[in-house]
Amino acid sequence: MLDIVIEARYAEISAGFAVKRILPYQLRRMVGPFIFMDHGGPLIAPVKAINNYDVLPHPHIGLSTVSYLFSGNVTHRDSLGVEQVIKPGEVNWMTAGSGITHSERFEDPLMLAGTKLELIQTWVALPEEDEENDPTFINYQPHELPVFNDTGIWMRLIAGEAYGLKSNVKTHSPLFYLHVVLEQGTHFGLPNGYSERGIYIVKGRIEVNGNGYQAGQLLVFTKGVDPLIISKEQTTLMILGGEHLGERYIWWNFVSSRKERIEQAKEDWKQGRMDLPPTDNEEYVPLPEIKSRPAGGPPPNMLS
Incomplete structure (x- = not known):
């Protein structure tokens, strides 16, 4: 579910x-x-x-x-x-x-x-x-990353294993991470065999088991569920998950x-005990003064 x-x-x-x-x-x-x-x-x-x-x-x-x-x-x-x-x-x-x-x-x-x-x-x-x-x-x-094409579906496996594909990207635990593009009306499913799986909608709209979802939403599914995903227009997804x-x-x-x-x-x-990049060491982000924050601390720097 x-x-x-x-x-x-x-x-x-x-x-x-x-x-x-x-x-x-x-x-x-x-x-x-x-x-x-x-x-x-x-x-x-x-x-x-x-x-x-x-x-x-x-x-x-x-x-x-x-x-x-x-x-x-x-x-x-x-x-x-x-x-x-x-x-x-x-x-x-x-x-x-x-x-x-x-x-x-x-x-x-x-x-x-x-x-x-x-x-x-x-x-x-x-x-x-x-x-x-x-x-x-x-x-x-890009040529090092597996790509799959079929009617209405294009996807690149960024890391891990899914849909019979295996990426050469070195990881440290069981996971999968994919970039998926679906044409309007395409039916799609999530990879099996992982305890936690999620779909982030980059753009477009999808229907999952009869309910509609849109860009900017991450849908997280429990293990063993095989949801039916239908693209309502051309849609870009990032699909990810693995073992906790x-x-x-x-x-x-x-x-x-x-x-x-x-x-x-x-x-x-x-205290300055971590080396800076040798060709970019004239400035840096100081340690935040905020001591605590709900849901994971102060917002980390994007691109980290």
Whole structure:
């Protein structure tokens, strides 16, 4: 059955750049290992405003950030020395583990002057045994990700296994993550075999078991349910889920199974004990002064 419908809330992550925040939600913190989800755009900005959207260097622990673009491009720099421009259809999979810092900057004036920017970012919590692994970063090109085409259906498997497809993206626990486009009137179903599954409607409308849903909603389903999904117009979905890892604490950009580890990360960042990206180290996001906040701490930086 349908467990919950989560309405995206607007969150401002920089001057003039508001995103739709889907996870975490007070009544549903995670879907499988996915603990955070933001939908940014579509956005077209004048060239003079391009720097307003930059996300300055900031830290992470205990998670993987997953960036996926529909349009535009973003430059990633991190404390491992990686510099990577991510483009539509690619995946930036950064595993923070014991700690990493990075920035996301919009450095192509032509991109924001003439092309829409639209992206989805998720965070994937790590199993307890992997929370303190060394940090890594991998960019996956579109040709490395399985694509399926059929009448009225196009989908790309970003990570995990689903519908008989398997992605080469390295993950740490059982999960699936897909970009799906349905033509009007197409019938579709969710992958089986996972305890938690969700559908985020990026654009368009769907009907599930006779009820209508629209863009900006995340539908979460219980295990064993096989809902009938019918697209009411051309519709873009992000479908995700997997196995639950247990409870996680989330504060700002930190995720951990242990409260004391969050406190250590806060102090490490405050005292300057985490290296900044070597080619982007002139400024950074300071530790927020807010001490606590319902439903997961102060809003994390989008693009993390």
